[in-house]
Amino acid sequence: NFLDLARVAIAATIHSPERAQDMVARMGEREEGLTVWIRAAQADGRLKPVAPEFAAQQIHGLLKSFAFWPQISMGQPGLSAKEQNTVADSALDMFLACYQVQ
Structure with missing residues (x-):
């Protein structure tokens, strides 16, 4: 299930770099x-x-x-x-x- 979720998330961020930048920034805060x-x-x-x-x-x-x-x-x-x-x-x-x- 994790791999499927990761594939979906990666595909979504390719189409929305702003969303990817936001996710990476939030992950980096912790x-x-x-x-x-x-x-x-x-x-x-x-x-x-x-x-x-x-x-x-x-x-x-x-x-x-x-x-x-x-x-x-x-x-x-x-x-x-x-x-x-x-x-x-x-x-x-x-x-x-x-x-x-x-």
């Missing part, structure tokens, strides 16, 4: 868990300085390129549990290779 986690890790000195919102968007992009867009745009099936773990582990490995304080 700080999500990943951004909070990045801020906390920076405060602990575990991550290098980077805009938390930017870094969170990087991780989301890595994840969505495997576990959202193929399903939305090409009708591919959802990832298996093993594939989900592989994608998540790889995305976090890449993120930490770039931002983790050694």
Whole structure:
């Protein structure tokens, strides 16, 4: 159901960029868990300085390129549990290779 809803929402925003901009602005007003986690890790000195919102968007992009867009745009099936773990582990490995304080 979520994928169907996402397809409808994406199609609607293509025809109304103003609506899309409004939705993105409203979503950006709420700080999500990943951004909070990045801020906390920076405060602990575990991550290098980077805009938390930017870094969170990087991780989301890595994840969505495997576990959202193929399903939305090409009708591919959802990832298996093993594939989900592989994608998540790889995305976090890449993120930490770039931002983790050694």
